[in-house]
Amino acid sequence: MNRFVDKVVIITGGNSGIGRGAALGFAKEGAKVVIVGRNEKTMTETLDILKYEGVKEENILLIQSDITNKNSTKEILDKTIEKFGKINVLINNAGVPGKDGVTDNSSLELFDYIINVNLRAVVELSEASIPHLEKTRGNIINISSIAAITPSLTGNGEYTFYSMSKAALDMYTKSLAAKVCSKNIRVNSINPGYTATPIFNKFSATQSNDITDEERLNEMDGFIKSIVPMKRFGTVTEVANFITFIASDQASFATGGIYVVDGGVLIRPAAPNH
Numbered sequence: 001m002n003r004f005v006d007k008v009v010i011i012t013g014g015n016s017g018i019g020r021g022a023a024l025g026f027a028k029e030g031a032k033v034v035i036v037g038r039n040e041k042t043m044t045e046t047l048d049i050l051k052y053e054g055v056k057e058e059n060i061l062l063i064q065s066d067i068t069n070k071n072s073t074k075e076i077l078d079k080t081i082e083k084f085g086k087i088n089v090l091i092n093n094a095g096v097p098g099k100d101g102v103t104d105n106s107s108l109e110l111f112d113y114i115i116n117v118n119l120r121a122v123v124e125l126s127e128a129s130i131p132h133l134e135k136t137r138g139n140i141i142n143i144s145s146i147a148a149i150t151p152s153l154t155g156n157g158e159y160t161f162y163s164m165s166k167a168a169l170d171m172y173t174k175s176l177a178a179k180v181c182s183k184n185i186r187v188n189s190i191n192p193g194y195t196a197t198p199i200f201n202k203f204s205a206t207q208s209n210d211i212t213d214e215e216r217l218n219e220m221d222g223f224i225k226s227i228v229p230m231k232r233f234g235t236v237t238e239v240a241n242f243i244t245f246i247a248s249d250q251a252s253f254a255t256g257g258i259y260v261v262d263g264g265v266l267i268r269p270a271a272p273n274h
Contacts, residue, residue, distance in 0.1 A: 003248040005030035007136075008084040010076065012067055012125070013094030015042040017197030018143060020049070021240035022091055027055040029244065034061045034080050036094070067094055067121040073128050087132040089247045092122040093143040097162045111161045118165035123172060126187075130180060139186035139255075140176070141247055144169050146193045146262045166191075170258050177256035186255040188246050193262025194224055196233040229264035 009026045013019040015037030027033045027050055037043050043062050050060055061083050065072045080087055098105075099113045126140055133140065147159060148166035170189050177187035225231045242261050245251055260266060 002030045007088040009089040010034040011091040019093040021236035025240040088138040134183040137184040144189040144191045
């Protein structure tokens with residue numbers, strides 16, 4: 001399929017995990033992709049992957065930026081318009097479950113950091129993008145989480161602020177969808193469950209840097225089989241496929257939706273025994 005030929009897609013956090021998978025999915029269907037991220041190494045890796053998959057380098061724009069910085073939104077929009085001339089889709093994917101070096105999960109420092117990344121930056125970029133999206137009848141997709149719908153399944157309250165931020169993000173999705181519907185802009189949330197991405201380093205019980213991502217995933221295997229009815233992690237590609245569908249004209253009547261992609265976690269019949 002080539003559903004995104006001549007369309008321009010901005011993806012925050014597009015340099016790893018679900019964001020990288022979405023960038024590849026959009027690019028392989030003809031989109032010009034703008035990848036926003038902080039880490040130079042993973043940005044370069046993402047560029048190399050896209051080129052290896054046959055994506056032309058002129059259809060890729062890398063913007064190394066911290067979305068919580070004061071001038072980030074202007075930089076992202078200005079560089080996108082300068083190179084590609086328009087914006088069709090905004091994917092607010094960048095998000096964090098915690099902050100490196102902060103171990104007190106009830107600290108206001110942690111609260112402020114999570115809210116700034118997961119919510120404030122999304123609001124700022126989305127609102128500033130509206131005039132551009134109105135011109136193209138475009139759409140916004142916010143990457144939320146099942147944590148917005150159910151408390152942390154570890155049961156220790158460690159990710160309270162993360163859950164709060166994602167719940168607020170879902171309400172922002174609905175409210176913004178109502179606000180911009182008359183402008184022919186669609187807004188939706190996609191709420192992944194347990195997906196095999198680097199973010200699960202943060203959720204792993206073992207925080208040592210001496211073990212690999214694969215070892216951390218294996219460590220969580222028993223937990224995943226007990227909590228996910230489909231008995232496995234979701235894959236980046238599975239979530240990315242859902243993102244590209246919702247962003248496409250095939251979903252042109254869908255707005256204000258909260259779409260769960262979690263392997264059945266939220267419909268499991270009873271709390272498992274850990």
